């Protein structure tokens with residue numbers, strides 16, 4: 361590359377909410393991951409990668425601020441030893457269980473592939489993003505879902521192309537979220553007791569989902585998982601109950617301090633009104649699509 365000019369590329373990767381999951385450890389990060397079920401969102405993260413003149417060291421920016429950005433940094437280190445500038449702008453909150461780190465790492469991998477003319481396939485790029493997530497304990501199954509789109513059932517763990525997935529036919533239903541605060545994925549996954557509870561409840565949720573794999577049963581399994589795994593706080597349980605009182609279904613976005621509810625055209629307005637009693641309501645849709653260059 362000529363160092364007298366800068367080259368850049370930009371990619372969009374969707375956010376993803378896990379409803380329930382089970383951790384599957386493995387020495388090989390391509391095989392490590394989670395099983396479970398979640399929904400890919402219309403909103404996500406745009407990541408621009410720039411190389412060339414004036415860029416002397418690798419910097420990661422998140423919404424204009426320099427951050428450690430360890431997962432995106434790992435992706436860079438896996439693809440090049442040259443300095444790059446990675447700028448992510450988020451359409452969703454970060455550290456709230458919406459898979460921002462997975463979306464950032466996917467965007468970084470796809471944009472770098474373009475800038476460096478690496479000509480890697482999507483399985484290769486998704487694998488790099490997955491390994492970066494696993495190595496930094498920032499995610500286990502988001503990349504597998506984000507690389508597919510829709511309401512994704514992760515039936516066996518691992519990177520896309522290694523693990524396997526199926527989908528619930530979902531349409532582009534409305535998704536409403538209320539964020540109560542931040543929760544570090546790495547902190548939760550670092551607790552043996554938390555992972556034990558997650559795995560017991562996650563196994564049970566998966567068994568129940570596969571008996572009747574539809575959106576309604578997904579929401580029920582997710583709700584029971586959040587309570588069974590001891591992850592839902594009193595505040596989260598209060599919101600879930602308020603939504604159930606109007607005949608709706610809500611659960612906790614894993615792993616975040618966030619409640620999500622899936623609405624239909626007829627229930628949407630009422631759902632939004634109930635949720636607005638607990639905080640600002642974020643409105644997304646289920647996204648049947650995936651990563652794209654922009």
Ligand SMILES: Nc1ncnc2c1ncn2[C@@H]1O[C@H](COP(=O)(O)OP(=O)(O)O)[C@@H](O)[C@H]1O
Pocket residue numbers: 405420421422427428429430431432448453454455456457458459460461462463464465497498499543544545546615616
């Ligand atoms: N797109 C991104 N670019 C850089 N850093 C990010 C990005 N998304 C998340 N992070 C950082 O990754 C770390 C782990 O985030 P995590 O708890 O996994 O968030 P999330 O639930 O949104 O995926 C946090 O320090 C966060 O600031």
Ligand SMILES: CC(C)(COP(=O)(O)O)[C@@H](O)C(=O)O
Pocket residue numbers: 376378380381393394396456457458459460461462498499500501502503545614615616
């Ligand atoms: C739940 C989680 C382990 C983390 O998700 P997030 O906090 O959104 O990064 C996810 O990657 C999964 O395996 O289902």
